[in-house]
Amino acid sequence: MITFKDLVVDVEGKRIINEFNLKVSSGELHVIMGPNGSGKSTIANTIAGHPRYSIKSGDIVYKKELINELSPEERAAMGIFLSLQYPVSIPGVKNIYFLKAAVNSIRKIKNQDEIDTIDFLKMVRGILPLVGLDESFLHRSVNEGFSGGEKKRNEILQMLVLQPDLSVLDETDSGLDIDALKIIAEGIKNYRNDSRSFIIITHYHRMLDFLDPDYIHILIDGKIKLSGGPELAHKLEEKGYSWVREMQNI
């Protein structure tokens, strides 16, 4: 699905990602954990093509195509989705309008006709209960006045509407109470299948307990220092990142 080869990324002249290598195959769920400032969000934003993140060298190959130079919208049309750590509020723009504009923009890039409004509403109404939101959310301005949990649920709603092949979830579990966490984890779990892949960035193992990840990677100083199975998350919870540093002689 996606391969990172010796990726080096700078943010405003500062090196954040240094020789990052990772391969995520179809149907796999990979988790990236790491201390604050290790470059987790940089990886997420770089995958989605944020203009502030500049690839200095290395390749990102997605569905056999080099995507280093592609715009965020081109990547979205290819099936890449990023759930933001801090979803932005857009006053004056209704959620439903935003969702429809997104769906139709992607269809346009794919040379497909615009979606029928009734079909679209039917689809969205079917998804809302899966993320525990009611219809009033569609008519509110995007993320404006939303609680932290509502914002995160709104991100998952967008994922389920846009149906990406690769979902990158940047700390989607932060700030959620246990009920909201369960709703979001269920949403992700139900969406997962053999042709869809996930890169999940998190600090905690609690959402992972619901998700059954394939791999856990520990990112330190912009590079994966340790990879393993789900048990790694529990070990980290117990021993902290100093354990990885000691083990790797960092």
Next chain:
Amino acid sequence: MLSDIRNNAKSIFSQLGYPSTKDEMWKYTNVKKFNDYMSSDSQQLNYQPKDIPILDKSHNIIICNGQLINKDIKISGVSISNYEDILNLSVPAEKFLQISNFNNNGVLAHNTSSFIDAVHIVINENEIIDLPINIINISSNLENNIITFPRVYIHSKRNSKASIYIQNISDSSRCAINSVMEFYCEDLSNLNIFELSDLKNQQIINSISFSQCDNSKINFLSTVFGCEMYRSNIEIGIDGEGCDNNFGVLMLGNTNNHIDYHVNINHNRGNSFNNFNCKSLLKDTSIGIFNGKILVEKESAGTDSRLNNNNLLLSEKAEIQSNPQLEINCEDVKCAHGSTTGNLDKEALFYLRSRGISLNKAKAILIHGFISKLISSFNSDILSLDEKIKKWI
């Protein structure tokens, strides 16, 4: 009586002339060259305009170069007259020429002394006018050194209700326009006013004055697609209690447009609510100016007044001068003012693009979000405002 007022205006204008940039209120907008434009007689201004944007399901009143064109228009519940009718005393002048105070104002004095025709509209007592009154104010077929003086008086009588659209449009004449509109709003009257200026190479000073009696209500939106020089002076006189107003301004500037709104909100009596919100979108090297002041006089307790200016600069060279002010001479009032200026939020742009929305469409969505609340309280579809804004973006 009217001739006395006009003679007085003439002598005041000869003393004052047009203000210079040394005058604090005209610091950023130079109108000295208005002194050089030539007035013209009614014969020269006489022109039957073509391609008039008449609206369906509306009462269309057409003014060209300051002269009422369709004199025979009849609207049930409304009296419409031109200046000749008023002079012949066939209709009472009411507060005509008395709402805009020209004593210290050369601009108003020049219009008052020099207009050739005027449109006098009275919405009769207890009348609810179902269809909007659409005033099409055209400047057309004028020589470059000519100045025109459109003059409109609108009087909403007790317990009346009407919607008024004002379309200011022009051809490419490089003329000057000194336009004055006066509104007199009696007790319990309700006016919904939507002004849309879509002009080109003209130099324009547009003065609008309101005088309000008890419990009158005004919902007002002024939108200007910039021209070479556009100056709007809005004077709101809240002279009664219990008034309930919502005023909005939307400036859209591109190329080297110069748009200047000066607003005075005078609370002369208490217990009224006024909300004034000005938003600007400025592209290229356009310049916007917003200078607004809430003045709460003594004996105006219970006033609740807000003044806000929010600006979106869409290019590095666009400029805004923003100056909201408060002067409160009374206790027990609620007043607030604020100003913000910024660019399009880069994180919001990325957010939209990461969902597949193109950069241009993402910008359009954010711009629309910025102004949507301002224009949503008006039935702006009728004048295709959304379409015009989309095209402008």
